[in-house]
Amino acid sequence: MTSLPTQSTGKKLGLVIDLDTCVGCHACSVNCKEWNSGGHAAPLTDLEPYGANPDGVWFNRVHSFEVGEGDTGRTVYFPKSCLHCDEPACVTVCPTGASYKRVEDGIVLVDEDKCIGCKLCSWACPYGAREYDPTEGVMKKCTLCIDRIYNENLPEAERVPVCVSTCPASARHFGDLGDPNSEVSQLVASRGGVDLMPEMGYQPVNKYLPPRPKVTNDSVHLAAGLTPTAPDSAGKFLQWVDRLLSP
């Protein structure tokens, strides 16, 4: 059923992405592609992978933006994947029942055996989280690594989405955003995490932590550290040389 579940367990699994610490290395995207090429939604087809215009299905893409001007300007690396919305328009527009939101944890998935490949869900998603696979003729999207997070064959520490476990900067966090006491919810509260396009009302579960305030020259006096000095700690010989050479 593409109607949204009427009851909920309150559990909302999702990601918290730290725009302050992300270094834009694309490891999350690459490892996502690697894992999911053999996972729940496999294959993630590539067209012309070694040709002039390689194109293919990815669940996670790292954009980079410049924001602000001059001293307040900065570069922001911006990973984007499915936000597993509480009001997922991609689910309700689906004519076949292929798209659904799980009652037990809020994950949005596609049942590829029911998908007719009409692409309407990709039109309804504001974030570009769904990509069409022309080879399979169906729509594909992030599964929040449904085949890892509950996978008892994996060591417990690895039961997180692969984009989270692979991030070298710890810029990605996974947990239950429906539980206000969870680590991820606490992180969102302490860092002022935000929704993307909150005005559109999709109520995304994934949150983004904004960049921390920029450290300016005024507050640390970096230049002061480079001014030549001869402090007392330099020793008597060097102080004598300093006096000798000073005009």
Add this chain to the structure above:
Amino acid sequence: MHPAFSVIFFTVSSGAGYGLLAILALQLYVERLPQNIWFSWAGFVIAFGLISFGLLSSFAHLGHPERALKAFSQWRSSWLSREGVVAVLTYAPGGLIAIAWLLIPDIRNSSALPVWVEIAALFTILCAVLTVYCTSMIYASLRTIPHWHNGHTVIGYLVHAAMSGAVVYVFLSSLFGVLAMSAMWPALALLGVGFFAKTAFWRYVDSAPPSMTAESATGLTGFGAVRPLDPPHTSANYLQKEMGFQIARKHAARLRRIAMILSYGAPFIALILSAQTDDWLNPLLAGVAVLAMAAGLLTERWLFFAEAKHSVTLYYGEKSV
């Protein structure tokens, strides 16, 4: 948005088909169809032909057309599913009135229509209007595309379906020599209404304030203007090809004028000229009206898709949509 030809043909063709079918049903209900049986055959065959051609053409853009039956299941939440259900339902009352009028001489020759034919005619009109309404809501319900997410989209689809159905009806009437002015006036009036509806639509989309910005899309409101630095991938991906269509905007103004002249102006003049003639020029001019309108509406529908901006383009350099 990428203007897929299958969807453009589907909406124009099925719109005209449902318009024509509704007009045939209305005419049948109000004062019955002209006694010329060949006119009625042509009318119903062309109406169902346009509808069926449109539906089949919409299957052409599916990844798995063999699973199309599944698309009738989610009418509770999906406008696309609702459209499919009502589109197919229309064949039942529409088929009944066609059979009654075309194949049962007693009904054609009797002074009053049987009640079941009258009810079927009313249901045909209702289903045809509902189908076009559902088509329009597929687009109007998408908050991601402010260009479509407004009342003008619904009015536009309904008006253009009625308008194109009426012009085709006039052409068939004049082709079979049964043209009545009671059919000509609504066609001319609908061409005028279509012109004003499209003008209002373009005026609205050109002046509407943006709904979303690159700053809100990235959660960076308050940090300054957001602009793309490095692209996330080396060549255009599905999102850019499907949602980031750019070509139309270069020629948008000229294409709009072409659409306006062909959709409304040329058919209007051709129909008026055709009404002044009563020899072979009469159907010829009405045929010119149909052809010009078809070319115009295909252009208009192409622009409807190509000019629409999707919120995902905010991640690829668009400042606001």
